[in-house]
Each structure stands twice: as C-alpha cells, then as structure tokens.
Amino acid sequence: MTEPLDPLMRLMQTLAERAETRPSGSYTTKLMEGGAAKIGQKVREEAEELIEAALETGDTGRAHFVYEAADLVYHTLVLLAWKGVDLTEVAAELARREGTSGLVEKASRKTNHNSSEK
Numbered sequence: 001m002t003e004p005l006d007p008l009m010r011l012m013q014t015l016a017e018r019a020e021t022r023p024s025g026s027y028t029t030k031l032m033e034g035g036a037a038k039i040g041q042k043v044r045e046e047a048e049e050l051i052e053a054a055l056e057t058g059d060t061g062r063a064h065f066v067y068e069a070a071d072l073v074y075h076t077l078v079l080l081a082w083k084g085v086d087l088t089e090v091a092a093e094l095a096r097r098e099g100t101s102g103l104v105e106k107a108s109r110k111t112n113h114n115s116s117e118k
C-alpha cells in the first residue's frame with residue numbers, strides 16, 4: 001500500500017545519496033557544493049516566494065501556492081541532507097512536541113531562562 005508521505009521519504013533518501021556521492025549533472029549536487037550559505041539562501045528565497053503565493057487567490061493561486069510549497073520543502077530537505085540529518089529525526093522532534101501547546105512551551109522557555117539566570 002502506498003502512503004501519502006512515501007514521495008517525501010523517497011526524496012529524502014535520494015538527497016542523502018546525493019550528499020554522499022555528489023554526482024555531476026545534479027542540481028542538488030550544485031546546491032550542496034555551495035554549502036549551507038548557498039542552500040540557506042535558496043531556502044530563504046523559496047520561503048519568500050511561498051509567502052507571495054499565499055496572497056494569491058482562486059484555483060490558479062492555490063496551485064501556485066502548492067508548487068511553491070514543494071520548492072520550499074525540497075530545498076529544506078536538501079539542507080537537512082547536507083547536514084546529515086534525516087527526516088525521521090525531524091519527525092521525532094515533532095512527535096516529542098505533540099500535544100504541548102506552543103504557548104505553554106514558550107512560557108516554560110521563559111521560566112527555564114529566568115531560573116538559569118539565578
């Protein structure tokens with residue numbers, strides 16, 4: 001049975017292989033050769049394009065938004081692969097946070113910060 005997240009896991013596998021073997025004729029290799037600065041710059045650009053697309057309306061706007069989201073996800077995964085971090089590690093971090101409101105977590109950060117200052 002195929003799962004909706006399978007393409008994401010397959011892409012992560014491909015990107016981890018690219019990081020390992022750096023084949024020529026690969027856009028991912030080109031990005032990785034520029035290191036965190038180059039990949040990070042693309043992540044920033046793609047995030048901006050996604051935000052712009054979010055302001056568009058209608059079916060075309062929605063399709064463009066999905067297209068830009070895929071670009072951002074791809075470039076973010078390239079950065080993970082370059083760092084040698086697997087998507088499962090990110091999923092584990094999200095699982096750890098599951099059920100804790102961001103507001104509660106933020107408040108606990110302040111408490112921890114204050115107690116570490118004493």
Ligand SMILES: N=c1c2ncn([C@@H]3O[C@H](COP(=O)(O)OP(=O)(O)OP(=O)(O)O)[C@@H](O)[C@H]3O)c2ncn1[C@@H]1O[C@H](COP(=O)(O)O)[C@@H](O)[C@H]1O
Pocket residue numbers: 011014018025026027028029042070071074
């Ligand atoms: N999912 C993607 C993917 N999404 C976006 N892109 C590329 O990301 C680039 C981003 O778009 P831009 O408009 O910013 O492109 P650009 O201006 O040419 O980019 P720069 O020259 O500025 O870096 C385009 O070249 C897209 O083709 C991707 N390139 C690759 N993949 C996947 O990664 C796999 C491995 O790709 P290669 O490593 O290139 O073989 C592919 O089989 C795909 O599954």
